[in-house]
Amino acid sequence: MVGTAYQTIGLGLASAVGAARAVEDGRTLVLASGDGGFLMGLSDLESLIGAAISAVVVIYNDAAYGAEIHQYGSQGLTEKPMLIPEVDFSGVARALGAESAIIRSLSDLSALQDWIDAGAKGTFVADCRITSSVRAPWLSEWMEASRAAKAAVAS
């Protein structure tokens, strides 16, 4: 939750490099990141692959700065600057020495299961292709609380 603590995207990969050094033997480090934040720290993927004994990277690849779409696109702002091309993170990860798969359905997770069954060694990148059109319930709750707080300050 480094990004949440600092309200800054792009810190996940760099934080994972440090966490990979701290994690105890036999445990698997898990990094969860959006595609936009992951792109900001992309060069650190090579460092993570070098540092991690066992790591899983989950990328929520919605081809968008999704939070912006939900918060601002939903208010009518143009979404074009909020969109990102659908990046082949799986291909990048394999080029840098990780194991990886594109995940479009639950059955695609068999590649991750195979990696775990083989001993969970090295870094596995799950490039999860998800929709940007479904809003998480917690985000709707947060947006409503934010709207109510602004209204209370204004009145």
Ligand SMILES: Cc1ncc(C[n+]2csc(CCOP(=O)(O)OP(=O)(O)O)c2C)c(N)n1
């Ligand atoms: C350095 C920085 N730039 C911009 C923002 C504003 N911001 C907050 S969430 C977000 C979108 C993040 O996109 P992504 O990492 O793909 O995650 P998603 O919301 O799509 O799950 C942006 C641009 C920020 N918090 N920090």
Ligand SMILES: [Mg+2]
């Ligand atoms: Mg995204």
